[in-house]
Amino acid sequence: MATSTSEAVAVEGREPWDVERIREDFPVLRQTVHGKPLVYLDNAATAQKPLAVIDAERNFYLRDNANVHRGVHALSERATRAYEEVRTKVQRLLNAREAREIVFVRGTTEAINLVAATYGRKNVQAGDEILISAMEHHSNIVPWQMLCEEKGARLRVAPINDRGELMLDEYEKLLGSRVKLVAVTHVSNVLGTINPLPEIVALAHQRGIPVLVDGAQAAPHLKVDVQQIDCDFYAFSSHKVFGPTGIGALYGKARLLEAMPPYQGGGDMISSVTFEKTLYNVIPYKFEAGTPNIAATIGLGAAIDYLERIGLERIARQERELLVYATESLSRIPGLRIIGTAREKAAVISFVMDGIHPHDIGTVLDQEGVAIRTGHHCAQPLMEWFGIPATARASFAFYNTQEEVETLVRSIEKVKEIFQ
Ligand code: PMP
Numbered sequence: 091m092a093t094s095t096s097e098a099v100a101v102e103g104r105e106p107w108d109v110e111r112i113r114e115d116f117p118v119l120r121q122t123v124h125g126k127p128l129v130y131l132d133n134a135a136t137a138q139k140p141l142a143v144i145d146a147e148r149n150f151y152l153r154d155n156a157n158v159h160r161g162v163h164a165l166s167e168r169a170t171r172a173y174e175e176v177r178t179k180v181q182r183l184l185n186a187r188e189a190r191e192i193v194f195v196r197g198t199t200e201a202i203n204l205v206a207a208t209y210g211r212k213n214v215q216a217g218d219e220i221l222i223s224a225m226e227h228h229s230n231i232v233p234w235q236m237l238c239e240e241k242g243a244r245l246r247v248a249p250i251n252d253r254g255e256l257m258l259d260e261y262e263k264l265l266g267s268r269v270k271l272v273a274v275t276h277v278s279n280v281l282g283t284i285n286p287l288p289e290i291v292a293l294a295h296q297r298g299i300p301v302l303v304d305g306a307q308a309a310p311h312l313k314v315d316v317q318q319i320d321c322d323f324y325a326f327s328s329h330k331v332f333g334p335t336g337i338g339a340l341y342g343k344a345r346l347l348e349a350m351p352p353y354q355g356g357g358d359m360i361s362s363v364t365f366e367k368t369l370y371n372v373i374p375y376k377f378e379a380g381t382p383n384i385a386a387t388i389g390l391g392a393a394i395d396y397l398e399r400i401g402l403e404r405i406a407r408q409e410r411e412l413l414v415y416a417t418e419s420l421s422r423i424p425g426l427r428i429i430g431t432a433r434e435k436a437a438v439i440s441f442v443m444d445g446i447h448p449h450d451i452g453t454v455l456d457q458e459g460v461a462i463r464t465g466h467h468c469a470q471p472l473m474e475w476f477g478i479p480a481t482a483r484a485s486f487a488f489y490n491t492q493e494e495v496e497t498l499v500r501s502i503e504k505v506k507e508i509f510q
Contacts, residue, residue: 107408112400113489115140126459129494134279134438134485135463137310137332139393146392147334147385158384159358159375173384176391177374180339183394184324185315191347193340193374194382198306199229201325201340202273204377205302206233208350209323210271216242219268221299223248223256223285224475225278228468230304234273243270250475254281254430262293269294272301276308276324280467280481281430282413282438284312287319295320300346306330310487311409311436313402316341332487333393334386340377347373354379405488409437412486416495423502425510429481437486440467443502446509448482454508455482458501 113119116138121128130138150172156165158173174189181189195201210233214220220234224247231245238245246269248261256274265272272294277284291301300322308314309326316324323346327338342350352359352370356379361369370376397405416439420426425444443451452464463483466473473479484498 107404109408109489109491113491115142115396116489117141119489123459123461124457126457127497129458129460129490129497131484131486131490131494131498132461132463133310133487133490134307134330134467134483136329136335137487138489139332139334139389140396142396143333143389143392147389150385150388155385157381169384172391173382173387176387176394179391179394180341183309183314183398184326184339184341185317186341187317188344190373191341191344193342193347193377194387195325195338195340195377196336196383197327197329197338198304198325199327201323201338202229202302202304203233204340204353205323205325205342206237208353208377209300209346210234210237211240212349212351214238214241214243214270217268218243218270219246219266220244221246221248221261221264221269221272223261223274224250225254225256225281225283225472226273226275226469227279227304227306228470229306230273230275230302231471244268247471248274250283253432254278254283255432255434256283256285256290258286258289258293261290265293265297265299267297269297269299272299273304274301275304275306276314277305277311277436277438278430278469278472279307279438279485280440280469280472280483281432282435282440283430283432284308284434284436286434287321291320307436307438312406322346328386328390328393331390331393332396333390334383336383337386337390344373347377350377352379353377356380400488408488409486412490412492412495413437413439415492416484416486416498419495419499420502423499423506425506426502429476429478438483439485440481440483442478442481443505444510446505448480450509451482451502451505454505455498455501458497458504460498460501462498 154168156169158170177189180192294301302323303321305326310331324341329335359379361371429440448464
């Protein structure tokens with residue numbers, strides 16, 4: 091069986107929070123960088139993996155490796171069962187109604203491209219509109235731009251206020267009769283803003299417009315419930331939820347997925363092929379052409395188990411404490427300005443400093459062992475919106491500590507000593 095023999099010691103749901111015990115599950119955190127203990131605050135780019143995930147992938151290759159959905163032999167059956175079990179785990183993670191509403195893809199980017207290339211191509215015509223928000227990641231901008239270009243449709247952008255919150259009244263005004271789809275992020279990777287999805291979706295649905303949600307930054311931090319949100323599509327990436335790279339999932343309401351043409355042609359997505367005509371498989375397989383990333387999928391399953399053992403509500407609570415502490419600490423630094431001060435925020439803090447380029451901040455912090463991200467964060471239009479070329483961004487996970495926040499603050503003081 092594709093079970094894990096991990097020695098991982100994650101804090102179980104009801105035990106007191108013990109971050110040091112949690113950190114033992116993440117061997118990568120136990121290292122020094124430039125002679126200083128690593129402080130990993132680049133979790134929004136990719137999260138670290140617990141031993142349970144690493145072991146699950148390894149054990150799959152050690153014991154169960156075979157292709158899925160194809161063989162009658164024991165290993166193939168085992169691999170298929172393990173692979174399909176993960177679909178059920180993703181269903182549970184998102185609270186989807188049915189497992190067949192979960193399509194495995196490479197990640198959020200591919201999920202959005204899939205919807206643009208299938209639902210979009212089928213339903214968007216010249217003169218139609220796709221409505222996104224001003225805080226979208228390039229992955230939730232460019233596929234729609236490509237579609238609009240192909241079809242002669244128009245991309246519209248719902249504005250945000252100075253805090254980095256979506257302006258709901260402006261958004262509502264843009265929901266005209268030409269809008270064929272709303273594509274919006276759940277949590278901004280730059281601002282940390284948590285968007286009020288139930289309202290966003292309800293306003294679109296009142297006009298019969300479906301909504302795609304980019305969940306790349308929400309799935310690691312929040313308990314997601316696609317039935318409660320009532321979105322039509324939801325995308326996330328495994329590597330941001332402490333699972334392997336190269337795998338992710340698209341949730342789509344069964345009725346919509348069924349009506350969509352396939353994305354790619356090949357093995358597994360067919361029910362029969364002749365040179366004259368191909369009949370497509372049922373959902374979700376219709377969208378899963380070719381051998382998938384089986385081992386990574388098994389790893390994603392282990393990541394979901396791990397997160398559920400700790401509890402996503404608990405994770406959200408711990409991260410909120412870190413966010414409050416870090417926000418208060420950074421706000422006290424003269425000349426530092428936080429970009430993104432939404433009332434509902436996930437543990438992501440973007441900031442700029444008077445007279446100091448974000449890349450210089452990142453370089454000095456790296457020398458202190460502190461890993462943050464600097465740049466435009468694949469959100470160039472958002473940078474333009476705020477009138478800045480780049481930010482420095484510290485993004486937190488549940489394995490981060492208050493001491494690490496203090497190291498971040500001390501390191502930023504060093505940046506000031508060097509550059510001011
Ligand atoms: N959307 C958001 C909000 C993101 O933060 C990211 C990753 N930075 C993506 C989409 C793209 O995710 P991936 O690269 O895993 O496809």
